[in-house]
Amino acid sequence: MLELKDIQKSFGEVQVLNGINLRLEKGLVYTLKGGNGSDKTTLINIISGFLEPTKGIVELKGKKIARFAPYRVNRLGIGRTFQDLRLATQMTVYENILLALEKKLFANPSKEQQKRADEILYPK
Numbered sequence: 001m002l003e004l005k006d007i008q009k010s011f012g013e014v015q016v017l018n019g020i021n022l023r024l025e026k027g028l029v030y031t032l033k034g035g036n037g038s039d040k041t042t043l044i045n046i047i048s049g050f051l052e053p054t055k056g057i058v059e060l061k062g063k064k065i066a067r068f069a070p071y072r073v074n075r076l077g078i079g080r081t082f083q084d085l086r087l088a089t090q091m092t093v094y095e096n097i098l099l100a101l102e103k104k105l106f107a108n109p110s111k112e113q114q115k116r117a118d119e120i121l122y123p124k
């Protein structure tokens, strides 16, 4: 379960998030919608560790994760995509998939991960 408690965010003088409280249950799909500039990306950035909230708590399964680096948030189970795709363009498609599975840049992929990458690249 992911919980947000009184999340606030300011950029300088400008306050964009003003006390967000949310409880997201495991196994359910949620949609965050709103017009351009309605703070959606800012909230996603805070949940995924790309931005620190000015105030407030992000809790994943009871563990406070606000202010963790993005890679730590990711290893705890929160993945994200970007509006503008961020692929490692100097790597092959296969290597990009392995990177997403491994969550590490420099590692020898296990047989299991290679098999999973093959399944993703060449679905039956």
Ligand SMILES: Nc1ncnc2c1ncn2[C@@H]1O[C@H](COP(=O)(O)OP(=O)(O)O)[C@@H](O)[C@H]1O
Residues within 6 Å of the ligand: 011, 016, 034, 035, 036, 037, 038, 039, 040, 041, 042, 043
């Ligand atoms: N790094 C930043 N510095 C200053 N203002 C920002 C920054 N990022 C976002 N904002 C402002 O925060 C508001 C929400 O932006 P954003 O979260 O990107 O909206 P959305 O994703 O809903 O379109 C906008 O007014 C935007 O200009």
Ligand SMILES: [Mg+2]
Residues within 6 Å of the ligand: 040, 041, 042, 083
């Ligand atoms: Mg956005």
